[in-house]
Amino acid sequence: xxxxxxxxxxxxxxxxxxxxxxxxxxxxxxxxxxxxxxxxxxxxxxxxxxxxxxxxxxxxxxxxxxxxxxxxxxxxxxxxxxxxxxxxxxxxxxxxxxxxxxxxxxxxxxxxxxxxxxxxxxxxxxx
Amino acid sequence: xxxxxxxxxxxxxxxxxxxxxxxxxxxxxxxxxxxxxxxxxxxxxxxxxxxxxxxxxxxxxxxxxxxxxxxxxxxxxxxxxxxxxxxxxxxxxxxxxxxxxxxxxxxxxxxxxxxxxxxxxxxxxxxxxxxxxxxxxxxxxxxxxxxxxxxxxxxxxxxxxxxxxxxxxxxxxxxxxxxxxxxxxxxxxxxxxxxxxxxxxxxxxxxxxxxxxxxxxxxxxxxxxxxxxxxxxxxxxxxxxxxxxxxxxxxxxxxxxxxxxxxxxxxxxxxxxxxxxxxxxxxxxxxxxxxxxxxxxxxxxxxxxxxxxxxxxxxxxxxxxxxxxxxxxxxxxxxxxxxxxxxxxxxxxxxxxxxxxxxxxxxxxxxxxxxxxxx
Numbered sequence: 470x471x472x473x474x475x476x477x478x479x480x481x482x483x484x485x486x487x488x489x490x491x492x493x494x495x496x497x498x499x500x501x502x503x504x505x506x507x508x509x510x511x512x513x514x515x516x517x518x519x520x521x522x523x524x525x526x527x528x529x530x531x532x533x534x535x536x537x538x539x540x541x542x543x544x545x546x547x548x549x550x551x552x553x554x555x556x557x558x559x560x561x562x563x564x565x566x567x568x569x570x571x572x573x574x575x576x577x578x579x580x581x582x583x584x585x586x587x588x589x590x591x592x593x594x595x596x
Numbered sequence: 597x598x599x600x601x602x603x604x605x606x607x608x609x610x611x612x613x614x615x616x617x618x619x620x621x622x623x624x625x626x627x628x629x630x631x632x633x634x635x636x637x638x639x640x641x642x643x644x645x646x647x648x649x650x651x652x653x654x655x656x657x658x659x660x661x662x663x664x665x666x667x668x669x670x671x672x673x674x675x676x677x678x679x680x681x682x683x684x685x686x687x688x689x690x691x692x693x694x695x696x697x698x699x700x701x702x703x704x705x706x707x708x709x710x711x712x713x714x715x716x717x718x719x720x721x722x723x724x725x726x727x728x729x730x731x732x733x734x735x736x737x738x739x740x741x742x743x744x745x746x747x748x749x750x751x752x753x754x755x756x757x758x759x760x761x762x763x764x765x766x767x768x769x770x771x772x773x774x775x776x777x778x779x780x781x782x783x784x785x786x787x788x789x790x791x792x793x794x795x796x797x798x799x800x801x802x803x804x805x806x807x808x809x810x811x812x813x814x815x816x817x818x819x820x821x822x823x824x825x826x827x828x829x830x831x832x833x834x835x836x837x838x839x840x841x842x843x844x845x846x847x848x849x850x851x852x853x854x855x856x857x858x859x860x861x862x863x864x865x866x867x868x869x870x871x872x873x874x875x876x877x878x879x880x881x882x883x884x885x886x887x888x889x890x891x892x893x894x895x896x897x898x899x900x901x902x903x904x905x906x907x908x909x910x911x912x913x914x915x916x917x918x919x920x921x922x923x924x925x926x927x928x929x930x931x932x933x934x935x936x937x938x939x940x941x942x943x944x945x946x947x948x949x950x951x952x953x954x955x956x957x958x959x960x961x962x963x964x965x966x967x968x969x970x971x
Contacts, residue, residue, distance in 0.1 A: 508920075531631040
């Protein structure tokens, strides 16, 4: 199980990578491992306005369905369409596979995210 | 505190094993390679399952056969020694107490294999609460021997080859739904039956709890180099689902009759003796069976999960009992319990409410997957 040092994390196991005004969002290695074989990703619509904490994606593994929440508020500007045909990419390369990207509406929300060290500590606590 | 099987310490040692609470039991949902790899191993090669959580209830006495025949819907009177039979155990109202495997050890000794989550309920029903126990004086002895037995399933198209190699050609003589008690497995005395819950050829081994770890290790050590995998409950569920084998609590329950679950083949109205639930089920058959268990394949993408509502146009006609993405067929499939007699045929479109959206599905032929190579 790995934690990418360059990313920020939420308590719901999303990772966030900020490029300018846009935040790319995926799920952590821990999350994909917990979910098991991912078979389907229900992607959000482009231009949807979402608030921090909203359920925006549904990930289905063989075992169960799991929601992905918006780590910050904003407008969906990009979705990873390739996941429609190859959802297992998330299992194979969780940190190289973003699920959606959003344009930040309140950059200060980024301060609430954990850095890699804090996320690692959080994972230890959860165990 | 969750219950553990005699194999707990063995599989706990595997890297990547994931344990879950399954009806009060701490059991592996998957091992390192994951559910899809385990599923495919069982379809193409073979896999080993710990199913020791299943319950074993022994019925003994001169009237054992007659007694079990009253308890279940299938015809026990026609069984010979060494035969297994699938049967439903119903209440007087036709609701299902449990679905069972019945083993006839002798004319006076019947082994009933029950679902893990139902063992206590079944034992009370069988040993005291059913109508036969209220009225008959010559009662058989009923004992819950679940703690004594471990159960290991070895399933897959290559299962017979491996077992013949390991335990001798005599294994090959066990035909489908029969069992033997005279073949030692890893030197241990046990029951080997040619049954299973995956839709593949395979065996189930009942052994003393103390012998389970040796047997498990022996089989896996001898076969793992040929790709045999230890498998968890996740693969067991996707495998049984593809083969449309019902799972209690999903396709069967206190409120779903065997006729609604399309299991009328296992309900022998014409057997010579009465059975519990017969009059209620007959009445249901005459009046019209309200619901039907059908299979469907998603047209739109999405996983139909248990409890999701099923629609025909604007009308709600039922719900999903089980659903998953089929690893073998690579499509999203569901079992749905829907109103009977509305003229829906294979290929007809229905809708399933997944999240906030209604998604299209088509009724599909079941079982979704069928292995024709059974013994």
